[in-house]
Amino acid sequence: MAAYQSAINDSLPLHQRKEHINTALAKSQGKDSIHGQLLYSKCSLHYALKEYDSLYITGKILTTHSQNSSNFLSLGKYQHLMAYYHGRVTHDTDSAFYYHNQAKNQFIKIEDSARIGRRLLSMSIIQKNRNDHFGAKETLTEALGYLDESLDKKFIASVYNELATNHGKLLNHTDAINYYTLAIKTTASPNDRQIYQNNLATIYMEQKEYETARSILLKLLDSIPAKRSVHYARVLDNLSYTNWALGNPEATNGLHRALQIRKEVDxxxxxxxxxxxxxxxxxxxxxxxxxxxxxxxxxxxxxxxxxxxxxxxxxxxxxxxxxxxxxxxxxxxxxxSMHSVDLQVKTQFAKMKYDDRIKQEAILKLQATEATKNAELAEQQTQKVIYLSLGSILLALSGLYIYFMLQRHKKEKMQEIYTTEKRISKKVHDELANDIYGVMTNLQHNSGSESPEVLDTLEHIYQKTRDISYETGDVDTRNFHLSLKKLLAQYQSPTTNIAVMGLEESVWKNTADYKKIAVYRAIHELMVNMKKHSEASLVSLSFQRRHNQIHIQYVDNGIGMKPEQKKGNGLRNTENRIRNIDGTLILAPEFNKGLKVSILFPK
The missing domain is CATH 1.25.40 (Serine Threonine Protein Phosphatase 5, Tetratricopeptide repeat)
Incomplete structure (x- = not known):
């Protein structure tokens, strides 16, 4: 098609190319095999021309056409374009992550491994920029499984570079050095190799191994041909800083020159x-x-x-x-405001210890001054302090003992409930469900007396007993994160997309089994409630561990709840389960705007 060939001709002005696209679309009328490709090309031109309203309108037409014609490639490319739009134009990283994930799902349908890996790489970069370094590492590891070692070297090298960056942010400097070295060896791009070498040097700078960093940066600076480029200024700045750290007083000249280049290139x-x-x-x-x-x-x-x-x-x-x-x-x-990311925890604890030490020193100084003024009063006060301390210790020990016994009782009660649930589950499955199934079999084989309505009713009862059995069955607490992933996967469907972030093994480390079971039941209740009532098309669950607390955030875009609407048994059961593990559940429903649930409990 001549109009289409003109539309993809990069030498033509954008507006002229758009006219050719419109001509080709008018002739195609949705029947051509390249109609989806034409719509995607038009979306790309709208983006290039900054016609963002038209981009949305054409995108909706493309989405409908692609879904009807199973053109998953064009739909995935459009969703990738929307991710790029939100990342570069609206700076809405949540929407960018969403569209990258949607594009990845389209490419999975057509088994395009390279595009799947690239979208996962883009998603990991968003996670890294939002300080979700553990989640980013998980996504990057998944991306490596899709990228081909011979065809996708550029992106594999980029994955290694991102893994190194995340390890560096988590202060795993040895792993960071290893991954930067892998990136340097893997890439075939001289420009990318220079970037990775500079990143490797920064790790050595952070470790104050300035001689090693200087050796890398000196060779790197000489190999950069463009002496007024962003990359040259970056290497020059790092090299000059390294020289200054090594005691070279002339190093500041290089720092000024790097700043001047950066100003020139904005x-x-x-x-x-x-x-x-x-x-x-x-x-x-x-x-x-x-x-x-x-x-x-x-x-x-x-x-x-x-x-x-x-x-x-x-x-x-x-x-x-x-x-x-x-x-x-x-x-x-x-x-x-930065929500105390993991890398700041040690600094905060150090500050707390420092403040406490200063406070204790002040108390001791005051006590010494008073003792000098009045030895007798100091002795009396010391005795009072001893008595009060002993009393406080005894009171504290008593309180701890009572608390320990209450917690032990609660734990035993929760374990008893769990054991009862498993026993009921087994009896329902092994006895009641099997008996019903036997009755159904007898009815089917004794012709003349069976009723279709009776068989249907028995089938319904049989399925309900199996559901009860599964809902109260055993939970694998040893591989708990995998149990939760398996549970959530059951509710993924073509009409309901479930996004999960931060669900990794480290979140549940040292968490009691009875708490894991309560969380599993609570999340199960939320997912059942979503499936039955919410009409949600998008569900998001995030898992975070901060200090000794585990935070679970559930959000969906369903119909929500009316202000006067009462909670059902499912939500009440969920609240009770979380309360029983000393946790809190905050429900934030908005009618026609979805449901938000925040769960917080001690590990």
């Missing part, structure tokens, strides 16, 4: 790195100049919405201006 993220390194270099010798760099760093970080960079700047400002409480308050506010 690399704002690179400028943040330059200002950070310059501020650190001038912190002690030129504090006024360092303050200027930090102020600029904060301005850019707010413009780009990168709170991590502002936190780094505030750390240096607090060292420069120790009495400025505004810096401390802003630093604490930013830390709280």
């Amino acid at each position: 690399d704002l993220r690179g400028q943040m790195a330059s200002y950070t390194h310059l501020a650190e270099a001038y912190l002690n010798k030129r504090p006024v100049q360092a303050r200027g760099y930090l102020d600029t760093l904060i301005q850019i970080s707010r413009r780009l919405a990168v709170p991590r960079a502002e936190i780094d700047a505030l750390k240096y400002l607090m060292r420069l201006e120790t009495r400025n409480d505004d810096h401390k308050l802003r630093y604490i506010s930013l830390q709280d």
Whole structure:
């Protein structure tokens, strides 16, 4: 088709290509085998022309056509385009992740392994940027299973690079070095290899192995032909910082030159790195100049919405201006807003220990002063402290004993309930269900007396007894994350998509079996309630472990609940199960806007 060939001709202006596409679509009228391809090409042109409303409209037409004609390739490519749109234009990473996942599902239908692996790679990058490093590693491992070692070397190398980055964020420096080395060996792209080499050098810099980092960066800088590029400035900045860390006073010249290049090419993220390194270099010798760099760093970080960079700047400002409480308050506010990611936990505990030590030292100093003034009073007070301490210890031990016994009783009660459920399940399955099945068999083989209605009724009763048996049956608590995945997979259907994040073995480490069973039953109740009542097409479950708490978030886009609507038995049972394991369940229904359930309980 001549119009189609003109439409995909990159040498023609975009508007002219769109006219050819419209002509080809008018002639095709939905009957052509390339109609879906034409619609996707039109969506691509709308995106390139920034005609985003038209992109949505044409996308809906493409979706309907592709679903009716089973053109999963065109639909998957369109959903990939929408993921790219939300990532680059709306900056809505949740929608971008959703569309990447939808595209992956379309490519699974046509067994396009390369595209499946690439979409998983894109999803992992979103997870990494949202600080879900464990989830990102799981997604990347899945991506490796789809990529071909001979055909997809570029993307396999990228997967290794992302795995290294996530390990680095989790402070697993040895694994990070190994994966960066794999990425360097795997890639056939000189540009990508240079990027991976620079990343490898940064790991050595973080470990303060500056000589090793310097050796890598020196060779790398000489191999970059474009001396005014973003990549050249990045390597130059890292090399100059390494030289400064090794005691070279002339290294700041390179830091300034890297900053100048980044300004020329409008690399704002690179400028943040330059200002950070310059501020650190001038912190002690030129504090006024360092303050200027930090102020600029904060301005850019707010413009780009990168709170991590502002936190780094505030750390240096607090060292420069120790009495400025505004810096401390802003630093604490930013830390709280980032939800205390796992990498900050050790720092927070260290701060708590430091504050407690200062407090104890102050108490001891006060006690020593009072003892000097009045020895007799100090002795009396010491005796009171001893008595009070002993009393407190005894009271605390009594409280702990009572608490332990109550918890033990509760655990035994939960185990008794679970044992009873299993016993009932076995009896229902082995006795009642089998007896009903025997009656059905006799009715079917004794002609003349059976009634279709009786057989149907018995079949219904038989299925209900099997359902009861399965609902109260055994739960594999040893491989609990796999049990939950298997449970959730039962509710995945063409009309209901279930997205699960963070469901990994480490979340349930050292969690009591009776709590796992209660959670399993509660999630089962939620999924049954969703299937029966919600009419949801999208369900999201996320699992997180923070400190000694496990947080489960359930969200669907179903019909929700009316404000005056009472909770059914399913939801009440779910609340009771969570309450029995010392947890809380927060229900946030909105009529016609879906249901949100938040579950929080101690491990």
